[in-house]
Amino acid sequence: MSQWILYAASAAATVAIAGVGAFVAVEPVRRLLSINIAYSGVFMAFVALARRTTSGEADPVPHALVLTGIVVSVSSTALALSLTRRLVRATERSGRDSSSSPDEREA
Amino acid sequence: MTFDWLLDATVAAALPLVAWTVARSVALSRAIVLFIAFGLLSALAWTRLGAIDVALVEASVGAGLSGALVMSALSWANLDEATVARRSVIARAFVAAAIALCLGAVLLGVPDPSEGLLGDVSANLGDAGVHQPITAVLMSYRGYDTLFELVVLISAALTIGAAKSARLEARPGSDLLRALADALLPLCIVLSAYFLWRGSNAPGGAFQGGAVLAGGVLVSTLAERLRRPRLTVWWIRAALVLGPASFLLVGMPRFVEGAPFLEYGPQSASRAIFAIELGSLVTIALVLASFFPGVGPLETAPDASSERTRGHR
Amino acid sequence: MTVSGVFSAGFLLAGAFFFLAGTVGILRFPDIFTRLHAVTKADNLGLGLVTVSLMLEAPSYAAALDLAIVWLLVLLWSSVAAQLVARDALDRGEVPWRGA
Amino acid sequence: MHQLRTGVATFLLANVLVGLVRIARGPTPADRILVTQLFGTSAVAVLLLLAADQGASSIRDVALIFALFGGVSLLAFVRLGPRVRRGGR
Numbered sequence: 001m002s003q004w005i006l007y008a009a010s011a012a013a014t015v016a017i018a019g020v021g022a023f024v025a026v027e028p029v030r031r032l033l034s035i036n037i038a039y040s041g042v043f044m045a046f047v048a049l050a051r052r053t054t055s056g057e058a059d060p061v062p063h064a065l066v067l068t069g070i071v072v073s074v075s076s077t078a079l080a081l082s083l084t085r086r087l088v089r090a091t092e093r094s095g096r097d098s099s100s101s102p103d104e105r106e107a
Numbered sequence: 108m109t110f111d112w113l114l115d116a117t118v119a120a121a122l123p124l125v126a127w128t129v130a131r132s133v134a135l136s137r138a139i140v141l142f143i144a145f146g147l148l149s150a151l152a153w154t155r156l157g158a159i160d161v162a163l164v165e166a167s168v169g170a171g172l173s174g175a176l177v178m179s180a181l182s183w184a185n186l187d188e189a190t191v192a193r194r195s196v197i198a199r200a201f202v203a204a205a206i207a208l209c210l211g212a213v214l215l216g217v218p219d220p221s222e223g224l225l226g227d228v229s230a231n232l233g234d235a236g237v238h239q240p241i242t243a244v245l246m247s248y249r250g251y252d253t254l255f256e257l258v259v260l261i262s263a264a265l266t267i268g269a270a271k272s273a274r275l276e277a278r279p280g281s282d283l284l285r286a287l288a289d290a291l292l293p294l295c296i297v298l299s300a301y302f303l304w305r306g307s308n309a310p311g312g313a314f315q316g317g318a319v320l321a322g323g324v325l326v327s328t329l330a331e332r333l334r335r336p337r338l339t340v341w342w343i344r345a346a347l348v349l350g351p352a353s354f355l356l357v358g359m360p361r362f363v364e365g366a367p368f369l370e371y372g373p374q375s376a377s378r379a380i381f382a383i384e385l386g387s388l389v390t391i392a393l394v395l396a397s398f399f400p401g402v403g404p405l406e407t408a409p410d411a412s413s414e415r416t417r418g419h420r
Numbered sequence: 421m422t423v424s425g426v427f428s429a430g431f432l433l434a435g436a437f438f439f440l441a442g443t444v445g446i447l448r449f450p451d452i453f454t455r456l457h458a459v460t461k462a463d464n465l466g467l468g469l470v471t472v473s474l475m476l477e478a479p480s481y482a483a484a485l486d487l488a489i490v491w492l493l494v495l496l497w498s499s500v501a502a503q504l505v506a507r508d509a510l511d512r513g514e515v516p517w518r519g520a
Numbered sequence: 521m522h523q524l525r526t527g528v529a530t531f532l533l534a535n536v537l538v539g540l541v542r543i544a545r546g547p548t549p550a551d552r553i554l555v556t557q558l559f560g561t562s563a564v565a566v567l568l569l570l571a572a573d574q575g576a577s578s579i580r581d582v583a584l585i586f587a588l589f590g591g592v593s594l595l596a597f598v599r600l601g602p603r604v605r606r607g608g609r
Contacts, residue, residue, distance in 0.1 A: 003115055007156060008214040010119035014126045016207035020199050021130025029135060029184045033142045033177065037126045040149045044122070045214055047158045052221045058157045059223030060240035064249065066161050067241065067314055068256045071391065074168050075263035078176055078398035082270045085183050085400075110526035117533050128544070136549035140556060143593055144540060147559050150582065151533070154570060159578045166585040170560070174593030181549065182600045277599045278511075284595075287500050295588065302581075310578045322589050329595050402599065429524055436528050439562065443535045446542050446558060452551050455542075459554055463561040470528075470565045474572050477521070486580055487568060490587045494564055497591035501557055504598040509550055 007048035014041035028084045032077060039073045118152050131196075135184055143174045159310035160241045163302070167318035172395055175325060179275055179400065236376025237307040245312065246380045246387075250354065250369040257350040257390050264347065264394040268338040274401040280331045288330035295323025303388055307377070313350075313384040317391030324396040335401040336393055347393050353386030428476040435469030438462050451517040452509050460498040467494055522573060529569040536562045553597045560590030 018041060021034035043066045050062035125145045132138035146169030153162035228240045228248070235243035245253050299320040306312030327333040336343055357379045358369040366372070371379035445458025471491040478484040536559060543552045564583045571579035 002219075003156070005215060006115050006119045007152060009211055010122050010152075012210035012214055013123035013207045015210055016203045016205075017123050017126045017130060019206060020203040021126070024199060025130070027135075027185060029177070029180045030130075030132070030138055033138050034126075034130050036173070037129060037142065037145055040145065041122075041126070043161070044149065044152060045210075047153060047156045047161060049214070049217065049221075050158070050223060051156050052217075052219060053223065053225055054220045055225075056157075057225060059225045060228050060244050061224045061249075063158050063161055064241050064244035066158070067164055067245065068253065070161065070164050070168055071314060071318070071395075072256060072259060074173050074176075075260055075394070075398065077173060079263050079267055081176055081180060082267045082272050082400070084180075085272055086270055088183055088185060110523055110530055114526055114530045114533065117530060117537075121533075121537055125540075128540075134546065134549070134552075136552050137543055137546065140543050140552040141540070143556055144536070144543070144559055147536075147563050147586075150586070151563070151566060154567065154579055154582060159582065162579075162582045163585060166582050167589060170586055171589035171592045174556070175596035178553075178593045178596040179600050181597065275600050280599075283500060283503055284599075287496070290496065291588065298584070298588070310581065319585065319588070322592065326589075326592060326595065329592075329599050425521065429521070432524065432528055435565070436531055439532055439535050439565065442558065442561075443539050446539055446555065452548070452554065455551065455554060459557040459561075463558060467561050467565050470568060474568055477572065479577075483577065483580070486584070490564060490568065490580070490584050493584070493587035494561055494590060497560070497587070498557060501591045501594050504595065505550060505554055508598045508601070509548075512548075512550070514548075 004048045004051040007044055007051075011041045011044035011048055014038070014044065028087070029081075032080050032084070036073065036077055039069070043069055115155055118148055118155060121148050122152065136181060139177050139181065142177060143170070146170060146173065160312070160315065163310055163315040164318055167315070167322050168395070171322035172318070172325060172398065175329070175399060182275055234373045234376065236371065236373070236378075236380050239306060239308055239310070239312070241310070242306045242312045242380070242384075245314075246383055247371065247376065250358070250383075253387070254351055254354045254369070257354070257387060260391065260394040261347055261351070264338065264397045267398060272400045277329075277331070277402045284330040285332055288327040288332045292323045292327050292332070295319050295326075299323070299388070299392070303384060306384060307380070313387035314391060316384075317388045318395060320388070320392035321395035324392070325399055328396070328399060328402055331402060335399065336397045338397060343393065346389050348390070350383075350387035350390030353383050357382055424476045428473045431469045431473035431476070435466045435473060438466030438469060442466060452514060453506060453516045456502055456505055460502040464495055464498050467491060525569045525572055529566045532562045532566050532569075549597070549601060553594055553601075556594050557591070560586060564590070 015038050018034045018037035022031050022038060025031035025034055046062040046066050050059040053059060122145065125141055125148060129138050129141045129145065132141060146165065150162050150165040150169060153159070153165055228244060231248070232238065232240060232243055235247045237243050237246070299316040302311035302316040302319060303313060306315070324333060328335055338344060338347065354369070357371065361370050361372055362368045442458050442462035445462060446455050449455045449458055468491055471487045475484040475487050478487065539555055539558045542555050546552055564586050567579055567583035567586065571577055571583060
C-alpha cells in the first residue's frame with residue numbers, strides 16, 4: 001500500500017471522529033479541541049494528496065495552503081477561546097444573580 | 108521498506124485513535140493533554156509525508172502556542188465533570204464510521220499518480236527569485252492569498268484585543284523561570300532570523316520565523332519577563348500592519364507601470380520577496396504573540412461591576 | 421559495518437532501553453514525585469544516548485553540533501520542568517511517597 | 521543502519537502511545553501534564569533519527585523547534601493551572 005493512501009485513510013477517519021466529537025460536545029473548550037483536530041485531519045488529507053506525484057518530490061501548492069491554514073486555525077482557536085472565556089464569566093455571573101445553573105443553557 | 112511502513116502505519120492509526128479519546132474524555136485536563144499529543148503525532152505525519160515546512164509550523168505553533176492556549180483554559184473553564192457525563196456511544200460511532208467511509212471513498216477515488224501543480228511550480232521557479240517552491244507559492248504565485256491571510260490574522264488579533272480579556276492570574280514567578288526565559292528569548296530571535304534567511308533555499312520562511320519568535324515571546328510572557336504586546340500603542344499598531352504594507356509597497360511600482368498587481372519582475376523578485384517576508388514575519392510574530400492573554404498578578408478590580416461597565420463602553 | 425557504526429548501533433539500542441525504562445516508570449511509579457524522575461531523567465539519558473549514536477555517524481561537525489544543541493535544550497527544559505512540577509505539587513499539598 | 525534507526529523510531533513512538541495510558545489514569549491534572557515531557561523528549565528523538573537519513577537534514581530543524589518549545593504547555597499549566605487546593609492523598 002502506498003504511503004499517501006495510509007495517511008488519506010487516517011485523515012478521513014480523523015475528520016469523521018473529530019467532527020462528530022465537535023457536534024456532540026456539551027462544553028465549549030472540548031468542542032474547540034475536537035474542531036481543531038478536525039482541522040488537522042483536513043490538512044492531513046491535503047498533504048497526503050500532495051504526495052501522489054511520481055517523482056519523490058511532493059506538490060508544493062497544498063503544502064503552502066496547509067501552512068497558512070495552520071496559522072489561521074490557531075487564530076480562530078485563540079479568538080474562540082477568548083470569546084468562550086467571556087461567555088463563561090458572563091454565565092457564572094448571571095448564575096450567581098439568578099441562582100440558576102450556568103450549564104442549563106449549554107446542555 | 109518494512110520498518111518505514113510500520114512507522115507510517117503506527118502514526119496513521121494513532122491519529123484517529125487519539126482523536127477518539129479526546130472526544131471521549133471526561134476530564135478536561137485529559138482532553139487537553141491528548142490534544143497536545145495529537146499535535147505531536149501530526150507533526151510526525153507531516154515529516155513522514157515530506158512536508159517539512161508544515162512540520163516546522165506545526166512544531167512551533169502546535170507544541171508551543173496552541174498547547175499553552177488550551178492549557179490556559181484550565182484556569183477558567185467549567186471543570187464540572189458531571190455536565191459531560193458519557194452517553195451512548197454506539198450511535199455516534201455509527202455516524203462517525205459512515206462519514207469516514209464517505210470521505211475515504213472520495214479521497215481514495217482520486218486519480219493515483221497525479222502531479223498536481225508540481226510541474227507548473229518547478230517550471231516557473233527560475234523567475235520567482237527563490238529556490239524553495241513553497242516560499243515561491245506563498246509569496247509570489249499566490250501572493251494575494253498570503254496578503255489577505257495576513258489581514259485575517261490582524262483582524263483576529265484586533266478582535267481578541269477588543270474582547271478585553273482580563274489578565275490571567277499567575278502564581279508568583281521565580282528566578283528559575285526568569286533565567287529560563289532569558290536564555291530562550293535570544294535563541295528564539297536568532298532562530299527566527301535563521302528560518303527567514305533559510306526560507307529562500309530550504310524549508311523555512313516568514314511563517315516559521317514568525318512562529319518561533321512568537322514562541323519566545325510567549326515563554327517570556329509566561330515568565331513575566333515581557334508584557335503581552337499592547338495593540339493600543341501606536342508603534343505596535345504600525346508594526347502589526349507591516350506585512351500587508353510591505354506587500355502593497357512592493358507590489359505597487361510595477362502595478363503603476365502597467366504590470367499585474369503583485370508582479371515583482373524577474374530582476375528584483377528576490378529582493379522583493381525578502382522585503383515582504385521580513386514584513387510578514389513581524390506581523391505574524393506580533394499577531395501570534397498577542398493571542399495569549401496577559402499574565403500577571405490578579406488585577407486590582409476584577410469584580411463584576413467594573414467588568415460590566417468596561418464591556419458596555 | 422565500521423567500528424563507529426557498531427558503537428552507534430550500541431548507543432542507539434541503549435538509548436531505546438532508557439526510553440522504555442522511562443515509560444515503565446511513568447506507568448508503574450506510585451506518585452507524581454517519583455514519576456517526575458522517570459520522565460525527566462531516564463528519558464533524557466535515553467535521548468542523550470541516541471544523540472551520541474547519531475553524532476558518531478554525523479556527516480559534518482556542524483550537524484553534530486546541531487544534535488548537541490538539541491539535546492542541551494531538552495535538558496534545560498527538563499530540569500526546569502522537574503522543579504516546576506514538584507513545587508506545584510507540594511503547593512497543592514501532595515505528600516511524597518515514603519514507601520509502601 | 522536506516523532500518524535500525526527507523527525501527528528504533530517506531531519503538532519510541534509505540535513507547536509514547538503506551539505512555540498515553542498515564543493520561544487516561546491521571547489522577548490529578550499535573551500527572552497528565554507530566555506526560556507532555558515524555559512526548560517532547562520522544563518526539564525529538566524520533567525526529568533526530570529520521571533526520572539521520574541522507575538528504576533529510578532539514579528534519580533536524582523540526583527537532584530543534586520541538587526541543588525549544590517542548591515545555592511551553594507544562595510551563596503554562598504550572599503558571600496558570602487550576603487553583604483548587606487538594607488535601608494530601
